[in-house]
Amino acid sequence: MKGTLWLIPNTLDDGDPLQSLPAPVIEQVRLLRYFIVENEKNARRFLVRVGMKALLEEIEFGLLNEHTRAQELEPLMLPILKGTDAGILSESGCPGVADPGADLIRQAHSSGIRVKPMIGPSSIIMSVMAGGLNGQKFVFHGYLPPKPPDRIKKIREIENRSKLNQETQVFIEAPYRNRQMLTDLINTLSPDTILSISADLTTDEELIKTARVWEWTKFDTDLNKRLVVFSFLKT
Amino acid sequence: MKGTLWLIPNTLDDGDPLQSLPAPVIEQVRLLRYFIVENEKNARRFLVRVGMKALLEEIEFGLLNEHTRAQELEPLMLPILKGTDAGILSESGCPGVADPGADLIRQAHSSGIRVKPMIGPSSIIMSVMAGGLNGQKFVFHGYLPPKPPDRIKKIREIENRSKLNQETQVFIEAPYRNRQMLTDLINTLSPDTILSISADLTTDEELIKTARVWEWTKFDTDLNKRLVVFSFLKT
Numbered sequence: 001m002k003g004t005l006w007l008i009p010n011t012l013d014d015g016d017p018l019q020s021l022p023a024p025v026i027e028q029v030r031l032l033r034y035f036i037v038e039n040e041k042n043a044r045r046f047l048v049r050v051g052m053k054a055l056l057e058e059i060e061f062g063l064l065n066e067h068t069r070a071q072e073l074e075p076l077m078l079p080i081l082k083g084t085d086a087g088i089l090s091e092s093g094c095p096g097v098a099d100p101g102a103d104l105i106r107q108a109h110s111s112g113i114r115v116k117p118m119i120g121p122s123s124i125i126m127s128v129m130a131g132g133l134n135g136q137k138f139v140f141h142g143y144l145p146p147k148p149p150d151r152i153k154k155i156r157e158i159e160n161r162s163k164l165n166q167e168t169q170v171f172i173e174a175p176y177r178n179r180q181m182l183t184d185l186i187n188t189l190s191p192d193t194i195l196s197i198s199a200d201l202t203t204d205e206e207l208i209k210t211a212r213v214w215e216w217t218k219f220d221t222d223l224n225k226r227l228v229v230f231s232f233l234k235t
Numbered sequence: 236m237k238g239t240l241w242l243i244p245n246t247l248d249d250g251d252p253l254q255s256l257p258a259p260v261i262e263q264v265r266l267l268r269y270f271i272v273e274n275e276k277n278a279r280r281f282l283v284r285v286g287m288k289a290l291l292e293e294i295e296f297g298l299l300n301e302h303t304r305a306q307e308l309e310p311l312m313l314p315i316l317k318g319t320d321a322g323i324l325s326e327s328g329c330p331g332v333a334d335p336g337a338d339l340i341r342q343a344h345s346s347g348i349r350v351k352p353m354i355g356p357s358s359i360i361m362s363v364m365a366g367g368l369n370g371q372k373f374v375f376h377g378y379l380p381p382k383p384p385d386r387i388k389k390i391r392e393i394e395n396r397s398k399l400n401q402e403t404q405v406f407i408e409a410p411y412r413n414r415q416m417l418t419d420l421i422n423t424l425s426p427d428t429i430l431s432i433s434a435d436l437t438t439d440e441e442l443i444k445t446a447r448v449w450e451w452t453k454f455d456t457d458l459n460k461r462l463v464v465f466s467f468l469k470t
Contacts, residue, residue, distance in 0.1 A: 007364050018258060019257060021257055021354075022256055022257055094360060094363075096363070096370040098370060099370070102367050102370045102371075103367070106366075109431075109443075109446065116365075117361040126352045126354070129340075130351075132343070135337045136333055139375070140372065142371040142372050202354065210341060
């Protein structure tokens with residue numbers, strides 16, 4: 001019998017996982033001895049936080065990140081095909097959502113492996129919930145283009161899309177580029193577009209703010225090096 | 236000092252909330268005496284499940300659903316403006332996401348009320364995670380048009396969009412129309428489009444299946460009256 005592929009959300013902060021995950025998720029993690037992870041060092045840290053320090057020597061890690069090639073997926077799957085349960089663990093939030101994992105999960109479906117998503121934090125869904133923009137229709141773009149002219153063009157393009165479909169536009173940016181992103185958004189979007197920022201969700205520094213673009217010009221918000229989800233809606 | 240607006244995800248099943256929610260969410264719910272809910276009877280049931288049966292008489296409920304008009308939001312906010320903490324509680328999953336709540340949350344931001352999203356289940360994000368389609372880019376459409384010709388047209392339109400943007404298309408349907416929706420998807424989408432179905436997530440009847448459309452024609456999947464999230468990707 002084949003193993004199950006458990007999809008394990010990671011906490012968004014460095015605190016006690018019991019604060020962010022339902023108890024059965026922690027219990028399930030403690031039963032696993034094979035983890036497919038983005039970064040082994042950080043994964044070990046998470047396992048220590050869930051109380052598995054004494055078990056670390058028994059645990060097998062497989063690496064799955066943006067450098068993983070298609071032909072490396074099969075060896076990662078092999079233990080599961082042979083009957084071992086595995087956990088995909090993200091660096092932060094949900095595996096396969098704005099994070100590696102989707103290709104492996106799709107291959108698990110093709111191979112008849114049971115895929116079992118677990119409940120936990122997602123900064124994307126939490127920002128949609130807390131922003132108060134349209135939660136009936138929204139699109140997540142991942143990262144916008146990094147080069148300024150392409151980025152400005154993209155912001156204009158998705159603002160049109162937002163107006164046309166009444167769709168909330170959600171995206172992320174590398175922490176060191178957040179400051180510039182906020183400036184570009186304020187300078188590019190219509191003054192009456194509603195812009196929402198969720199920064200450092202679930203941590204002590206959590207900031208959630210929704211206001212019209214013209215109001216944002218009055219705020220002094222420093223997003224530098226913070227983990228931010230941006231969203232906007234043109235009504 | 237104003238109260239805080241807590242956004243409380245509800246379980247996707249009828250089971251023990253401690254199985255689906257982190258312990259601090261339950262603790263916070265138990266402190267609240269004012270809840271803004273879609274349906275009071277179901278909200279009472281949830282509060283009984285979190286162990287608040289003896290407190291029900293002390294609890295004030297405000298009603299917020301698809302019939303709530305804009306001018307009714309202010310009275311709902313009044314206790315919070317006066318200093319009472321409130322919880323928005325959805326029927327299932329996250330408030331404000333494919334559910335009422337967003338207008339009130341936006342108004343809370345304008346009124347300087349702290350909005351605090353809590354961690355819990357979202358069938359949308361769980362289906363994106365478990366489907367193994369593109370989790371770097373996805374769009375949630377809510378409901379597609381109910382009338383057959385409009386629906387077929389919409390399915391074609393979003394399949395094009397999926398191909399163009401490599402964006403996973405996610406949507407829901409009323410449980411009694413799921414069977415017809417699956418038939419329409421199989422008959423309308425390209426045979427090589429990847430279709431994923433997540434049904435009754437987190438319950439004992441959970442079904443998660445991802446396959447090419449041509450493969451779906453061979454399955455005998457009855458989705459009638461189940462809670463389903465549909466998604467597809469045209470690669």
